[in-house]
Amino acid sequence: MKLISEKQHQLNSKKNNLKxxxxxxxxxxxxxPQGKVVQNTLKxxxxxxxxxxxxxKYFEIEIDNNDLAAATESVDKMCKKLLANMIIEDYKVNKI
Amino acid sequence: MNSSVIVFPGSNCDRDVAVALEKLQFKNQMVWHKETKLPKSDLIVIPGGFSYGDYLRSGAIAGKSLIVSEVIKAADSGRLVLGICNGFQVLTETGLLKGALLRNNNLKFINRDINIKVLNNNSKFSGNYKKNQILKMNIAHNEGNYFTNQEHLKELIDENLIAFKYCSKDGDVNEDSNPNGSLQNIAGIFNSKKNILGMMPHPERMIDNLISNTDGINLFTSLLK
Structure with a gap:
């Protein structure tokens, strides 16, 4: 019984996650400069x-929320607060 | 004068700077990064080395640590903050100093003695130096290539907030005397109130003729005035 309910929980939690x-x-x-070295080597x-x-840099982020707008907003906040340094970097968020 | 040196996992110039501070009569305390309160201190030093493995970007994780939020509060209330090397990177990541430190343009870790010129000696940190004085200091970093946007660069120049520039031993500031690709040879900057200094060279390594020289002493003694 316990195993089944755990499985159910996992399924539910999967459903509630946005990636x-x-x-x-x-x-x-x-x-x-790193991109330049890679470029020269490829040449x-x-x-x-x-x-x-x-x-x-590439990150995959799972959000425990099935509201797309709210989840997107929180990923955006993560980018601005930590993942990207807005002085030198740009970021792109995509739903996967 | 009371000073505090913040210690992160990976800091490796923390004890050097403590030795320098104590030699020059500061009453110093070491503060572990997990502390949530700063001891009473007139000067807070964020030392060189690494912090949290320099994951993500150098200084990025340290910039969000508990103790650093206390440092930000102290800096906002006018307390003196000195960030050396990784400490400079941490200060830019917190936003206390604007700009960012990128990977050295030659992609190499640089550890050698270089020359810097004192551009502004009208600050609590540099009062004992002469304007345009040439100092010999050590640098040891992988990300020391200072970058900022044009608007902030103009502010740095107009408000005289560039503390030090890399130069040749005769004082020439040019591409040849720029070790890491820093914008305009910038080696250290102040915030607009000049209570915060961030610099890549290591003044704490230049306090004794036995191991190097004494060009770093005036930075610490300036603070005692």
Missing amino acids: FSVTVTLKKDVLD NLGMSNLKSVRQG
């Missing part, structure tokens, strides 16, 4: 049609 992806990248006018590997590479 987002957050991508943080350096702003356009901020130099990205050396013969990828001659390469125009540019910018390196960033």
